[in-house]
Amino acid sequence: MGGFPILSLMLLVPLVGAVACLLLEAQAARTVALLATLVDFALGVLLWVNFDIGGAQWQFTERHAIFSSFSYALGIDGIALVLIMLSVFLMPVCIGASWHSITKRVGEYMAAFLLMETLMIGVFAAQDLYLFYIFFEAGLIPMYLIIGIWGGDNRIYASYKFFLYTLLGSVVMLIAMLWMANQAGTTDIPTLMAYDFDPHVQTWLWLAFFASFAVKMPMYPVHTWLPDAHVQAPTAGSIILAGVLLKMGGYGFIRFSLPMFPEASAQFAPLIFALSMLAVVITSLIALVQHDMKKLIAYSSVAHMAIVTLGLFAFNVQGLEGSMIVMLSHGLVSGALFLCVGVIYDRLHTREISRYGGLSINMPRYALFFLLFTMASIGLPGTSGFVGEFLSLAGIYQVSSWVALVGTTGIILGAAYMLYLYRRVAFGEQKNADAAAMPDLDLREYLMMIPLGLAVLWMGVYPESFLAPMRQDIAALDARLARAKPAGDAKVTVGKPAAHSEAAAEGAH
Amino acid sequence: MDFAHSLRLIAPEETLSVAALILLLVSAWSGDKAARLISILSVAVLVGCMFLVAPALCSGAAGPDVTAFGGQYRADAFASFAKLLIYGAAAASLMVTPAFFARFGAMRAEYPILVLLASLGMGMMASAGDLLTLYIGLELNSLASYVLAAFLRPDGRSAESGLKYFVLGALASGILLFGVSLTYGFTGTTSFEGIATALSGGLSHGALFGIVFVLAGLAFKISAVPFHMWTPDVYEGAPTPVTTFFATASKASALALTMRVALEAFGPQAHAWQQIVVFAALASIVVGALGAIGQTNIKRLMAYSSINNVGFVLIGLAIATPQGAAAMLTYLVIYVAMSLGGFVAILMLRDGQGEPVEAISDLSGLSRTRPWLALALAMIMFSLAGIPPLFGFWGKFVVFQAAVQAGFVPLAAIGIAASVIGAFYYIKIVKVMYFDEPVDVVRGQSDWAHQVLLAAMAVFMSPLGYLLTKWLDGLATAAANVLFLHA
Numbered sequence: 001m002g003g004f005p006i007l008s009l010m011l012l013v014p015l016v017g018a019v020a021c022l023l024l025e026a027q028a029a030r031t032v033a034l035l036a037t038l039v040d041f042a043l044g045v046l047l048w049v050n051f052d053i054g055g056a057q058w059q060f061t062e063r064h065a066i067f068s069s070f071s072y073a074l075g076i077d078g079i080a081l082v083l084i085m086l087s088v089f090l091m092p093v094c095i096g097a098s099w100h101s102i103t104k105r106v107g108e109y110m111a112a113f114l115l116m117e118t119l120m121i122g123v124f125a126a127q128d129l130y131l132f133y134i135f136f137e138a139g140l141i142p143m144y145l146i147i148g149i150w151g152g153d154n155r156i157y158a159s160y161k162f163f164l165y166t167l168l169g170s171v172v173m174l175i176a177m178l179w180m181a182n183q184a185g186t187t188d189i190p191t192l193m194a195y196d197f198d199p200h201v202q203t204w205l206w207l208a209f210f211a212s213f214a215v216k217m218p219m220y221p222v223h224t225w226l227p228d229a230h231v232q233a234p235t236a237g238s239i240i241l242a243g244v245l246l247k248m249g250g251y252g253f254i255r256f257s258l259p260m261f262p263e264a265s266a267q268f269a270p271l272i273f274a275l276s277m278l279a280v281v282i283t284s285l286i287a288l289v290q291h292d293m294k295k296l297i298a299y300s301s302v303a304h305m306a307i308v309t310l311g312l313f314a315f316n317v318q319g320l321e322g323s324m325i326v327m328l329s330h331g332l333v334s335g336a337l338f339l340c341v342g343v344i345y346d347r348l349h350t351r352e353i354s355r356y357g358g359l360s361i362n363m364p365r366y367a368l369f370f371l372l373f374t375m376a377s378i379g380l381p382g383t384s385g386f387v388g389e390f391l392s393l394a395g396i397y398q399v400s401s402w403v404a405l406v407g408t409t410g411i412i413l414g415a416a417y418m419l420y421l422y423r424r425v426a427f428g429e430q431k432n433a434d435a436a437a438m439p440d441l442d443l444r445e446y447l448m449m450i451p452l453g454l455a456v457l458w459m460g461v462y463p464e465s466f467l468a469p470m471r472q473d474i475a476a477l478d479a480r481l482a483r484a485k486p487a488g489d490a491k492v493t494v495g496k497p498a499a500h501s502e503a504a505a506e507g508a509h
Numbered sequence: 510m511d512f513a514h515s516l517r518l519i520a521p522e523e524t525l526s527v528a529a530l531i532l533l534l535v536s537a538w539s540g541d542k543a544a545r546l547i548s549i550l551s552v553a554v555l556v557g558c559m560f561l562v563a564p565a566l567c568s569g570a571a572g573p574d575v576t577a578f579g580g581q582y583r584a585d586a587f588a589s590f591a592k593l594l595i596y597g598a599a600a601a602s603l604m605v606t607p608a609f610f611a612r613f614g615a616m617r618a619e620y621p622i623l624v625l626l627a628s629l630g631m632g633m634m635a636s637a638g639d640l641l642t643l644y645i646g647l648e649l650n651s652l653a654s655y656v657l658a659a660f661l662r663p664d665g666r667s668a669e670s671g672l673k674y675f676v677l678g679a680l681a682s683g684i685l686l687f688g689v690s691l692t693y694g695f696t697g698t699t700s701f702e703g704i705a706t707a708l709s710g711g712l713s714h715g716a717l718f719g720i721v722f723v724l725a726g727l728a729f730k731i732s733a734v735p736f737h738m739w740t741p742d743v744y745e746g747a748p749t750p751v752t753t754f755f756a757t758a759s760k761a762s763a764l765a766l767t768m769r770v771a772l773e774a775f776g777p778q779a780h781a782w783q784q785i786v787v788f789a790a791l792a793s794i795v796v797g798a799l800g801a802i803g804q805t806n807i808k809r810l811m812a813y814s815s816i817n818n819v820g821f822v823l824i825g826l827a828i829a830t831p832q833g834a835a836a837m838l839t840y841l842v843i844y845v846a847m848s849l850g851g852f853v854a855i856l857m858l859r860d861g862q863g864e865p866v867e868a869i870s871d872l873s874g875l876s877r878t879r880p881w882l883a884l885a886l887a888m889i890m891f892s893l894a895g896i897p898p899l900f901g902f903w904g905k906f907v908v909f910q911a912a913v914q915a916g917f918v919p920l921a922a923i924g925i926a927a928s929v930i931g932a933f934y935y936i937k938i939v940k941v942m943y944f945d946e947p948v949d950v951v952r953g954q955s956d957w958a959h960q961v962l963l964a965a966m967a968v969f970m971s972p973l974g975y976l977l978t979k980w981l982d983g984l985a986t987a988a989a990n991v992l993f994l995h996a
Binding site: 130133135138140148149155159167168171172175178 | 877891896898902906910913914918922925928929933939975976979982
């Protein structure tokens, strides 16, 4: 690609689209938004095709020292690449999901989404600490507006909760970043990833970053903003929230906490394990008793993200790769599930599970897609969910069999609440006449479902396409973590019975 | 140091005084008919003075070459930085005035002249090299300000605000004078340099009391907690253009003066006053944020917001390093731009009859009736809350960066955590404008001067502002280094 600033272009396209949408009428704004996201997706494909697997760690770098104290530095490695791909893939789906359901203030809505896309790509592509922070934090503004303006009944409370929770988490991280930049004398992320901070200070820095990423992730017990925000956000808002925003927390752990503070990460791994185990069990049980479809999927997100954190802090290649795949898979699957909810919500305007029933009779094609994504969420082999969860749990098993045991119950409980949801919505008799009269998918909905379904199957059958770009970066991270790796509890040790008996024989002489 | 050289150095002050006197004569002869003309000329004079002071900042002027009248007056880079801000803010608040008063038929020719005189006093505060210059500048500014606050004579609130400002301002001046006398008594000099020399030997109890009283008096002027009580009443009652002037130019000059006194005169004994400033900073952040939450009047809210912002500026002072001082100046520039934008937006809020709209509830659904005004106001609110990518974030960033560099990590952590409380009421305004159903109260048309100023401030606060960071950083560092020449 030479020196072509493709990352800057990817940031610029949605931004220009956003400004244009503000000025346009509803229908024109929809078209512009769709075009901008599709162009960005095309650029993303170009990025992936041109990404040199096994080449330099950081590719497509751009660096301009145009600001005081920090520079405009972009660049991606394999981890950032796949997350950027996820973002640009989900964005056209979001615009499609809002095509008919958003009727008020369409221009502003599309502008907020396009702005969001710019900021998400910026988070994953930023190579400067402060630039990352600016992108990371700026996402609050469009998300606040999306939840607050186009959300459901309790939107105001949800938007405040989302804003203040995440802000409080992030500002503490900013202080840690200021300290790090002052100590290391640089704000360059690749340099900082190789910088060895004093292990005592790492503890504090790690906690500061944890405050931010744990809220974004979200980890138990600071996850409570998520169900509120999800339930109140419009369908597309939920897709982007679950699909990409939650990944920022995981990305933060893998980009900052682990490589920059390996000792502190090892020290706090038990905390992460404890919180993740609690999250897996508790939120899965909460999901089991939900009456609201979106809330159920929101709680299942918390449980899945707990598997991600387990894998990340396993300190081995399987765990890290598994976590990345779970993040990608969850991005696709939960996005698709929210889309499935959105499809029937658009028809009946309720998220109450009991208002539906027997949809496989009148909406057989919808039921097919819903089943596929339900199975992917459970982690059926052949879907993306299986690959990620298997790898993560295999990784954690090397560290602690107990943690792996508890983590695995998440899969069982996941099967329980997802199948229960599916049974209540798609099977059984058709109790409600209005639900029974709903038409099946139309062309627009097919166009959104099919790519998502194909991506889920692709990742399930041939995950190598997604693992290959990351392999080198994960290996580098694993090497960096090697010095702090905790000892596993299930290590097989080789005994020496033969030598023992020989010694005994000699002693008899 | 000859007299002619001194007179050359105070050219901006001379220009302002002569212009104010000439315009006063014009107004005496032609009456209120000439009010508009005098306003335009006053703006021209202020802009002209900006050109007069700018070279000192660009060349980083410092030292004896730019000291006039035997050390009483400094025309150095720091003074130049502060004056550019003061004159600029004064000019901007004059530009938005006529449209406001025209509705009441209350635009009088004295108004721009009072602003000129207040600006003159503010400039002297920023240039003070001696406690006496400090006091003369402060009083010149204050007396003009008291009159300005009560300028809308038919309005009871305006008169009340003027009276409150006067009584409490006089009290503050008294406290300050008491501190000045103690300082003079225990150091034997009124010049900042002399005080610094005397204090570097050691700190007597009397001098400590002097420092405390001087800082208390100044805390009144910058409305830092616990001397902040007058701010909401005065900001609410004074006519909005006057509030604009108070929140921008007055604030900048009082903070510049505080920096000069604390860092230059009391610099050698920084540890004696640092804890006071740390307390004032944190208390201002918290009280400003908590106080704003229950407000229903947007001008009162902006008053609490200014208390909150002073807290952040004071964090830069508390660490007493050149980086901290430079961060304060950067913050001040951004804060002045934000409050200017905020108050201009408030001036643009008018109902169908042209009456000003001040209740926050009347802003409901503004984004649907007046989308651009709402967008600008939302940007200002997010910017005041310090959310990136808006430029308000940069001000907080540099202050906390300086604090962390100086090793004040706990102070920075507490300060930034408290800033989240502030975010709550800023996003409440956004919520009212964007989430609530429209009430369609704001219908009035606004003056082009308002629109141009608001647009300019919105562009400055947008992410485009970051392109200025290098330039701003260079200027602020040059200006701040002047204060540490003797340290």
